[in-house]
Amino acid sequence: MTREQNENAMESTEKPQKTQLTTLLANDVLARVERMRLNPTRRMTNRSRGEHLSGKGGASTEFVDYRDYSPGDDVRYIDWNIFSRLNRPYMKQFRHEEEMHVVVIIDASSSMVYDGKLERAKQLAAALAVMGLMNLERVSVYACHRKGAALQFVSGITGRISMRRLFDFLENIETGGDFAIDEAVESVLRQHTGRGIAILLSDFFTFGGMERPLNFLFSAGLEVFGIQILAPAEISPEVTGDLRFVDCENGMTLDVSSAGELLGIYQEHRLALEERIESLCRSRNGRFLSISSHDPLPWVLFDLLRRRGWIR
Numbered sequence: 553m554t555r556e557q558n559e560n561a562m563e564s565t566e567k568p569q570k571t572q573l574t575t576l577l578a579n580d581v582l583a584r585v586e587r588m589r590l591n592p593t594r595r596m597t598n599r600s601r602g603e604h605l606s607g608k609g610g611a612s613t614e615f616v617d618y619r620d621y622s623p624g625d626d627v628r629y630i631d632w633n634i635f636s637r638l639n640r641p642y643m644k645q646f647r648h649e650e651e652m653h654v655v656v657i658i659d660a661s662s663s664m665v666y667d668g669k670l671e672r673a674k675q676l677a678a679a680l681a682v683m684g685l686m687n688l689e690r691v692s693v694y695a696c697h698r699k700g701a702a703l704q705f706v707s708g709i710t711g712r713i714s715m716r717r718l719f720d721f722l723e724n725i726e727t728g729g730d731f732a733i734d735e736a737v738e739s740v741l742r743q744h745t746g747r748g749i750a751i752l753l754s755d756f757f758t759f760g761g762m763e764r765p766l767n768f769l770f771s772a773g774l775e776v777f778g779i780q781i782l783a784p785a786e787i788s789p790e791v792t793g794d795l796r797f798v799d800c801e802n803g804m805t806l807d808v809s810s811a812g813e814l815l816g817i818y819q820e821h822r823l824a825l826e827e828r829i830e831s832l833c834r835s836r837n838g839r840f841l842s843i844s845s846h847d848p849l850p851w852v853l854f855d856l857l858r859r860r861g862w863i864r
Contacts, residue, residue, distance in 0.1 A: 573719065576674055576719065577679060577849075582682065586686050589622050589683050589863065589864060593837060617645050618643065619645060620643070621640075621643050622864060623864060629643050645688060651690055651710075651748075653744075653749075654680070654749050655692050655740070655746075657751065659736065659752075659753060660696060660697035660725050661728070661729050661730060662727075664727070664754065664781075667783035669755060669782070669783055672781050674723075675849055676753055676849075677751070679853055682715060682718070685709065685711055685715060688710055688711060691708075691714070691718070692746075695721075695725040696739065697725075698729025699730050699731045699735065703743065704726060706721040732759060734761065734765045737769065741765075741769070741772055748775070749776075749777055750774035750775070750777070752778045753781065754780065755786070756829055763832060766838070775838055776839065777838065781843055782842060783844070783845050787822075787844055789815060826840075839860070839862060
């Protein structure tokens with residue numbers, strides 16, 4: 553090894569490694585997420601501090617902080633003095649703008665533990681909640697796993713200072729149980745107050761109907777962002793022969809002969825479920841999409857959700 557190579561090697565070993573803030577999001581992904589914001593179709597806000605301007609007009613002139621400019625922000629609130637010095641736009645934020653409450657509900661039941669579905673749900677929850685925190689929204693995250701057990705939640709957090717608390721909660725969610733998503737939504741709404749967005753992260757494999765919980769969310773002033781997360785084997789299963797299916801949540805079994813012949817029926821029911829939930833969300837001014845747990849996270853966040861207009 554030459555002297556120059558040796559010096560370069562020493563420099564690389566001495567260079568401190570950048571600390572990973574959370575196991576859920578890589579630092580480069582987190583940095584991009586911090587500059588983005590949620591984009592509801594309706595302005596459902598609460599009359600208190602926040603980043604969203606009141607639809608009734610008027611806002612306080614009490615300055616609070618700056619944040620990075622994101623495409624689509626109102627240029628009236630750019631600080632042009634800073635821009636002239638740094639050649640970089642920053643948005644001014646004020647004390648009494650209205651706030652939007654971001655509610656994230658994570659299905660942590662047994663069916664979500666399969667093939668990375670829950671891990672992807674926690675990653676999406678982290679990213680979408682950070683967008684709320686960085687835009688001074690109030691953020692609450694609920695995890696529902698076992699029916700009858702106390703809800704796991706972190707409630708009413710806001711600002712960058714709450715990111716560590718958010719990540720600690722998500723990284724330590726208890727999993728496994730029989731809490732159906734429709735019942736989980738109703739349990740969350742018994743505790744939650746505030747208008748804004750409700751983000752549902754689930755496989756939506758539930759015996760109950762979704763009409764009632766979605767009606768409750770709509771009546772509470774929450775616009776639904778429903779994200780269905782399925783494993784690749786649930787999207788395109790490859791099964792043959794005689795099989796015994798076991799429900800991971802209630803232990804019930806079903807013996808099937810010539811399972812391959814039933815794949816067409818399964819796909820019809822799966823697609824019908826997607827179409828049904830999407831229709832229910834859309835009729836209540838909400839949104840819905842279905843993804844694979846193996847879809848790359850950056851693609852979901854920075855391509856799919858942006859193209860759909862969920863974030864900007």
